[in-house]
Amino acid sequence: MADNKVKKRNWAFVVYPESAPSDWIEQLKLSGLQFAISPLHDRDLNDTGEPKKPHWHVIVVYGSPTTYNNAKALTERLNAPIPQALESVRGYYRYLTHKDNPEKVQYNELEIQTGGGFNILDFVELTKSEVLTIKKELQYLIRSQGMTEYSDFMDFLLDNSLNEQYDVASSNTYFFEKYISSCRNKAAPKKQD
Numbered sequence: 001m002a003d004n005k006v007k008k009r010n011w012a013f014v015v016y017p018e019s020a021p022s023d024w025i026e027q028l029k030l031s032g033l034q035f036a037i038s039p040l041h042d043r044d045l046n047d048t049g050e051p052k053k054p055h056w057h058v059i060v061v062y063g064s065p066t067t068y069n070n071a072k073a074l075t076e077r078l079n080a081p082i083p084q085a086l087e088s089v090r091g092y093y094r095y096l097t098h099k100d101n102p103e104k105v106q107y108n109e110l111e112i113q114t115g116g117g118f119n120i121l122d123f124v125e126l127t128k129s130e131v132l133t134i135k136k137e138l139q140y141l142i143r144s145q146g147m148t149e150y151s152d153f154m155d156f157l158l159d160n161s162l163n164e165q166y167d168v169a170s171s172n173t174y175f176f177e178k179y180i181s182s183c184r185n186k187a188a189p190k191k192q193d
Contacts, residue, residue: 011059011084016055021077021078040056059093147180
């Protein structure tokens, strides 16, 4: 039994496609709450190796601390199980794709849906090691996509709502501009003497 006296700003819950109203995302949008929705977890396995029911993980953020009963009223409208108070939005956001659980199926961060002005950067300060990891991911992206212009790189991050990556890229302009121009120069045909 949940503690009905709990008041938190941040809540999480699970939504199952089989029981959710067809307009459940629209209902979230109309609620005015900030939210993040995981990719559909349709490849998860339980401890015995059996497939779990497909589901989405959802984070909702209220403007001020709200009661368990208020959060539960939302999950009831969505035919979802009871909400859980979140201590760390950042940690649960990473769980939306199993980022810190390599033994679980890894889901694509590009498939996280957000609304109501939700931006993970409002909840985190990246560590040096996280910035380094993102820089490496971005360098690989530039190389694998054959990007030769910094504007194409930044537009890609913007168009795909890669907020953490955009922040790291815009905070490391010199590094990425130099890397991209080096890739462009390396690919240019060599002049013959």
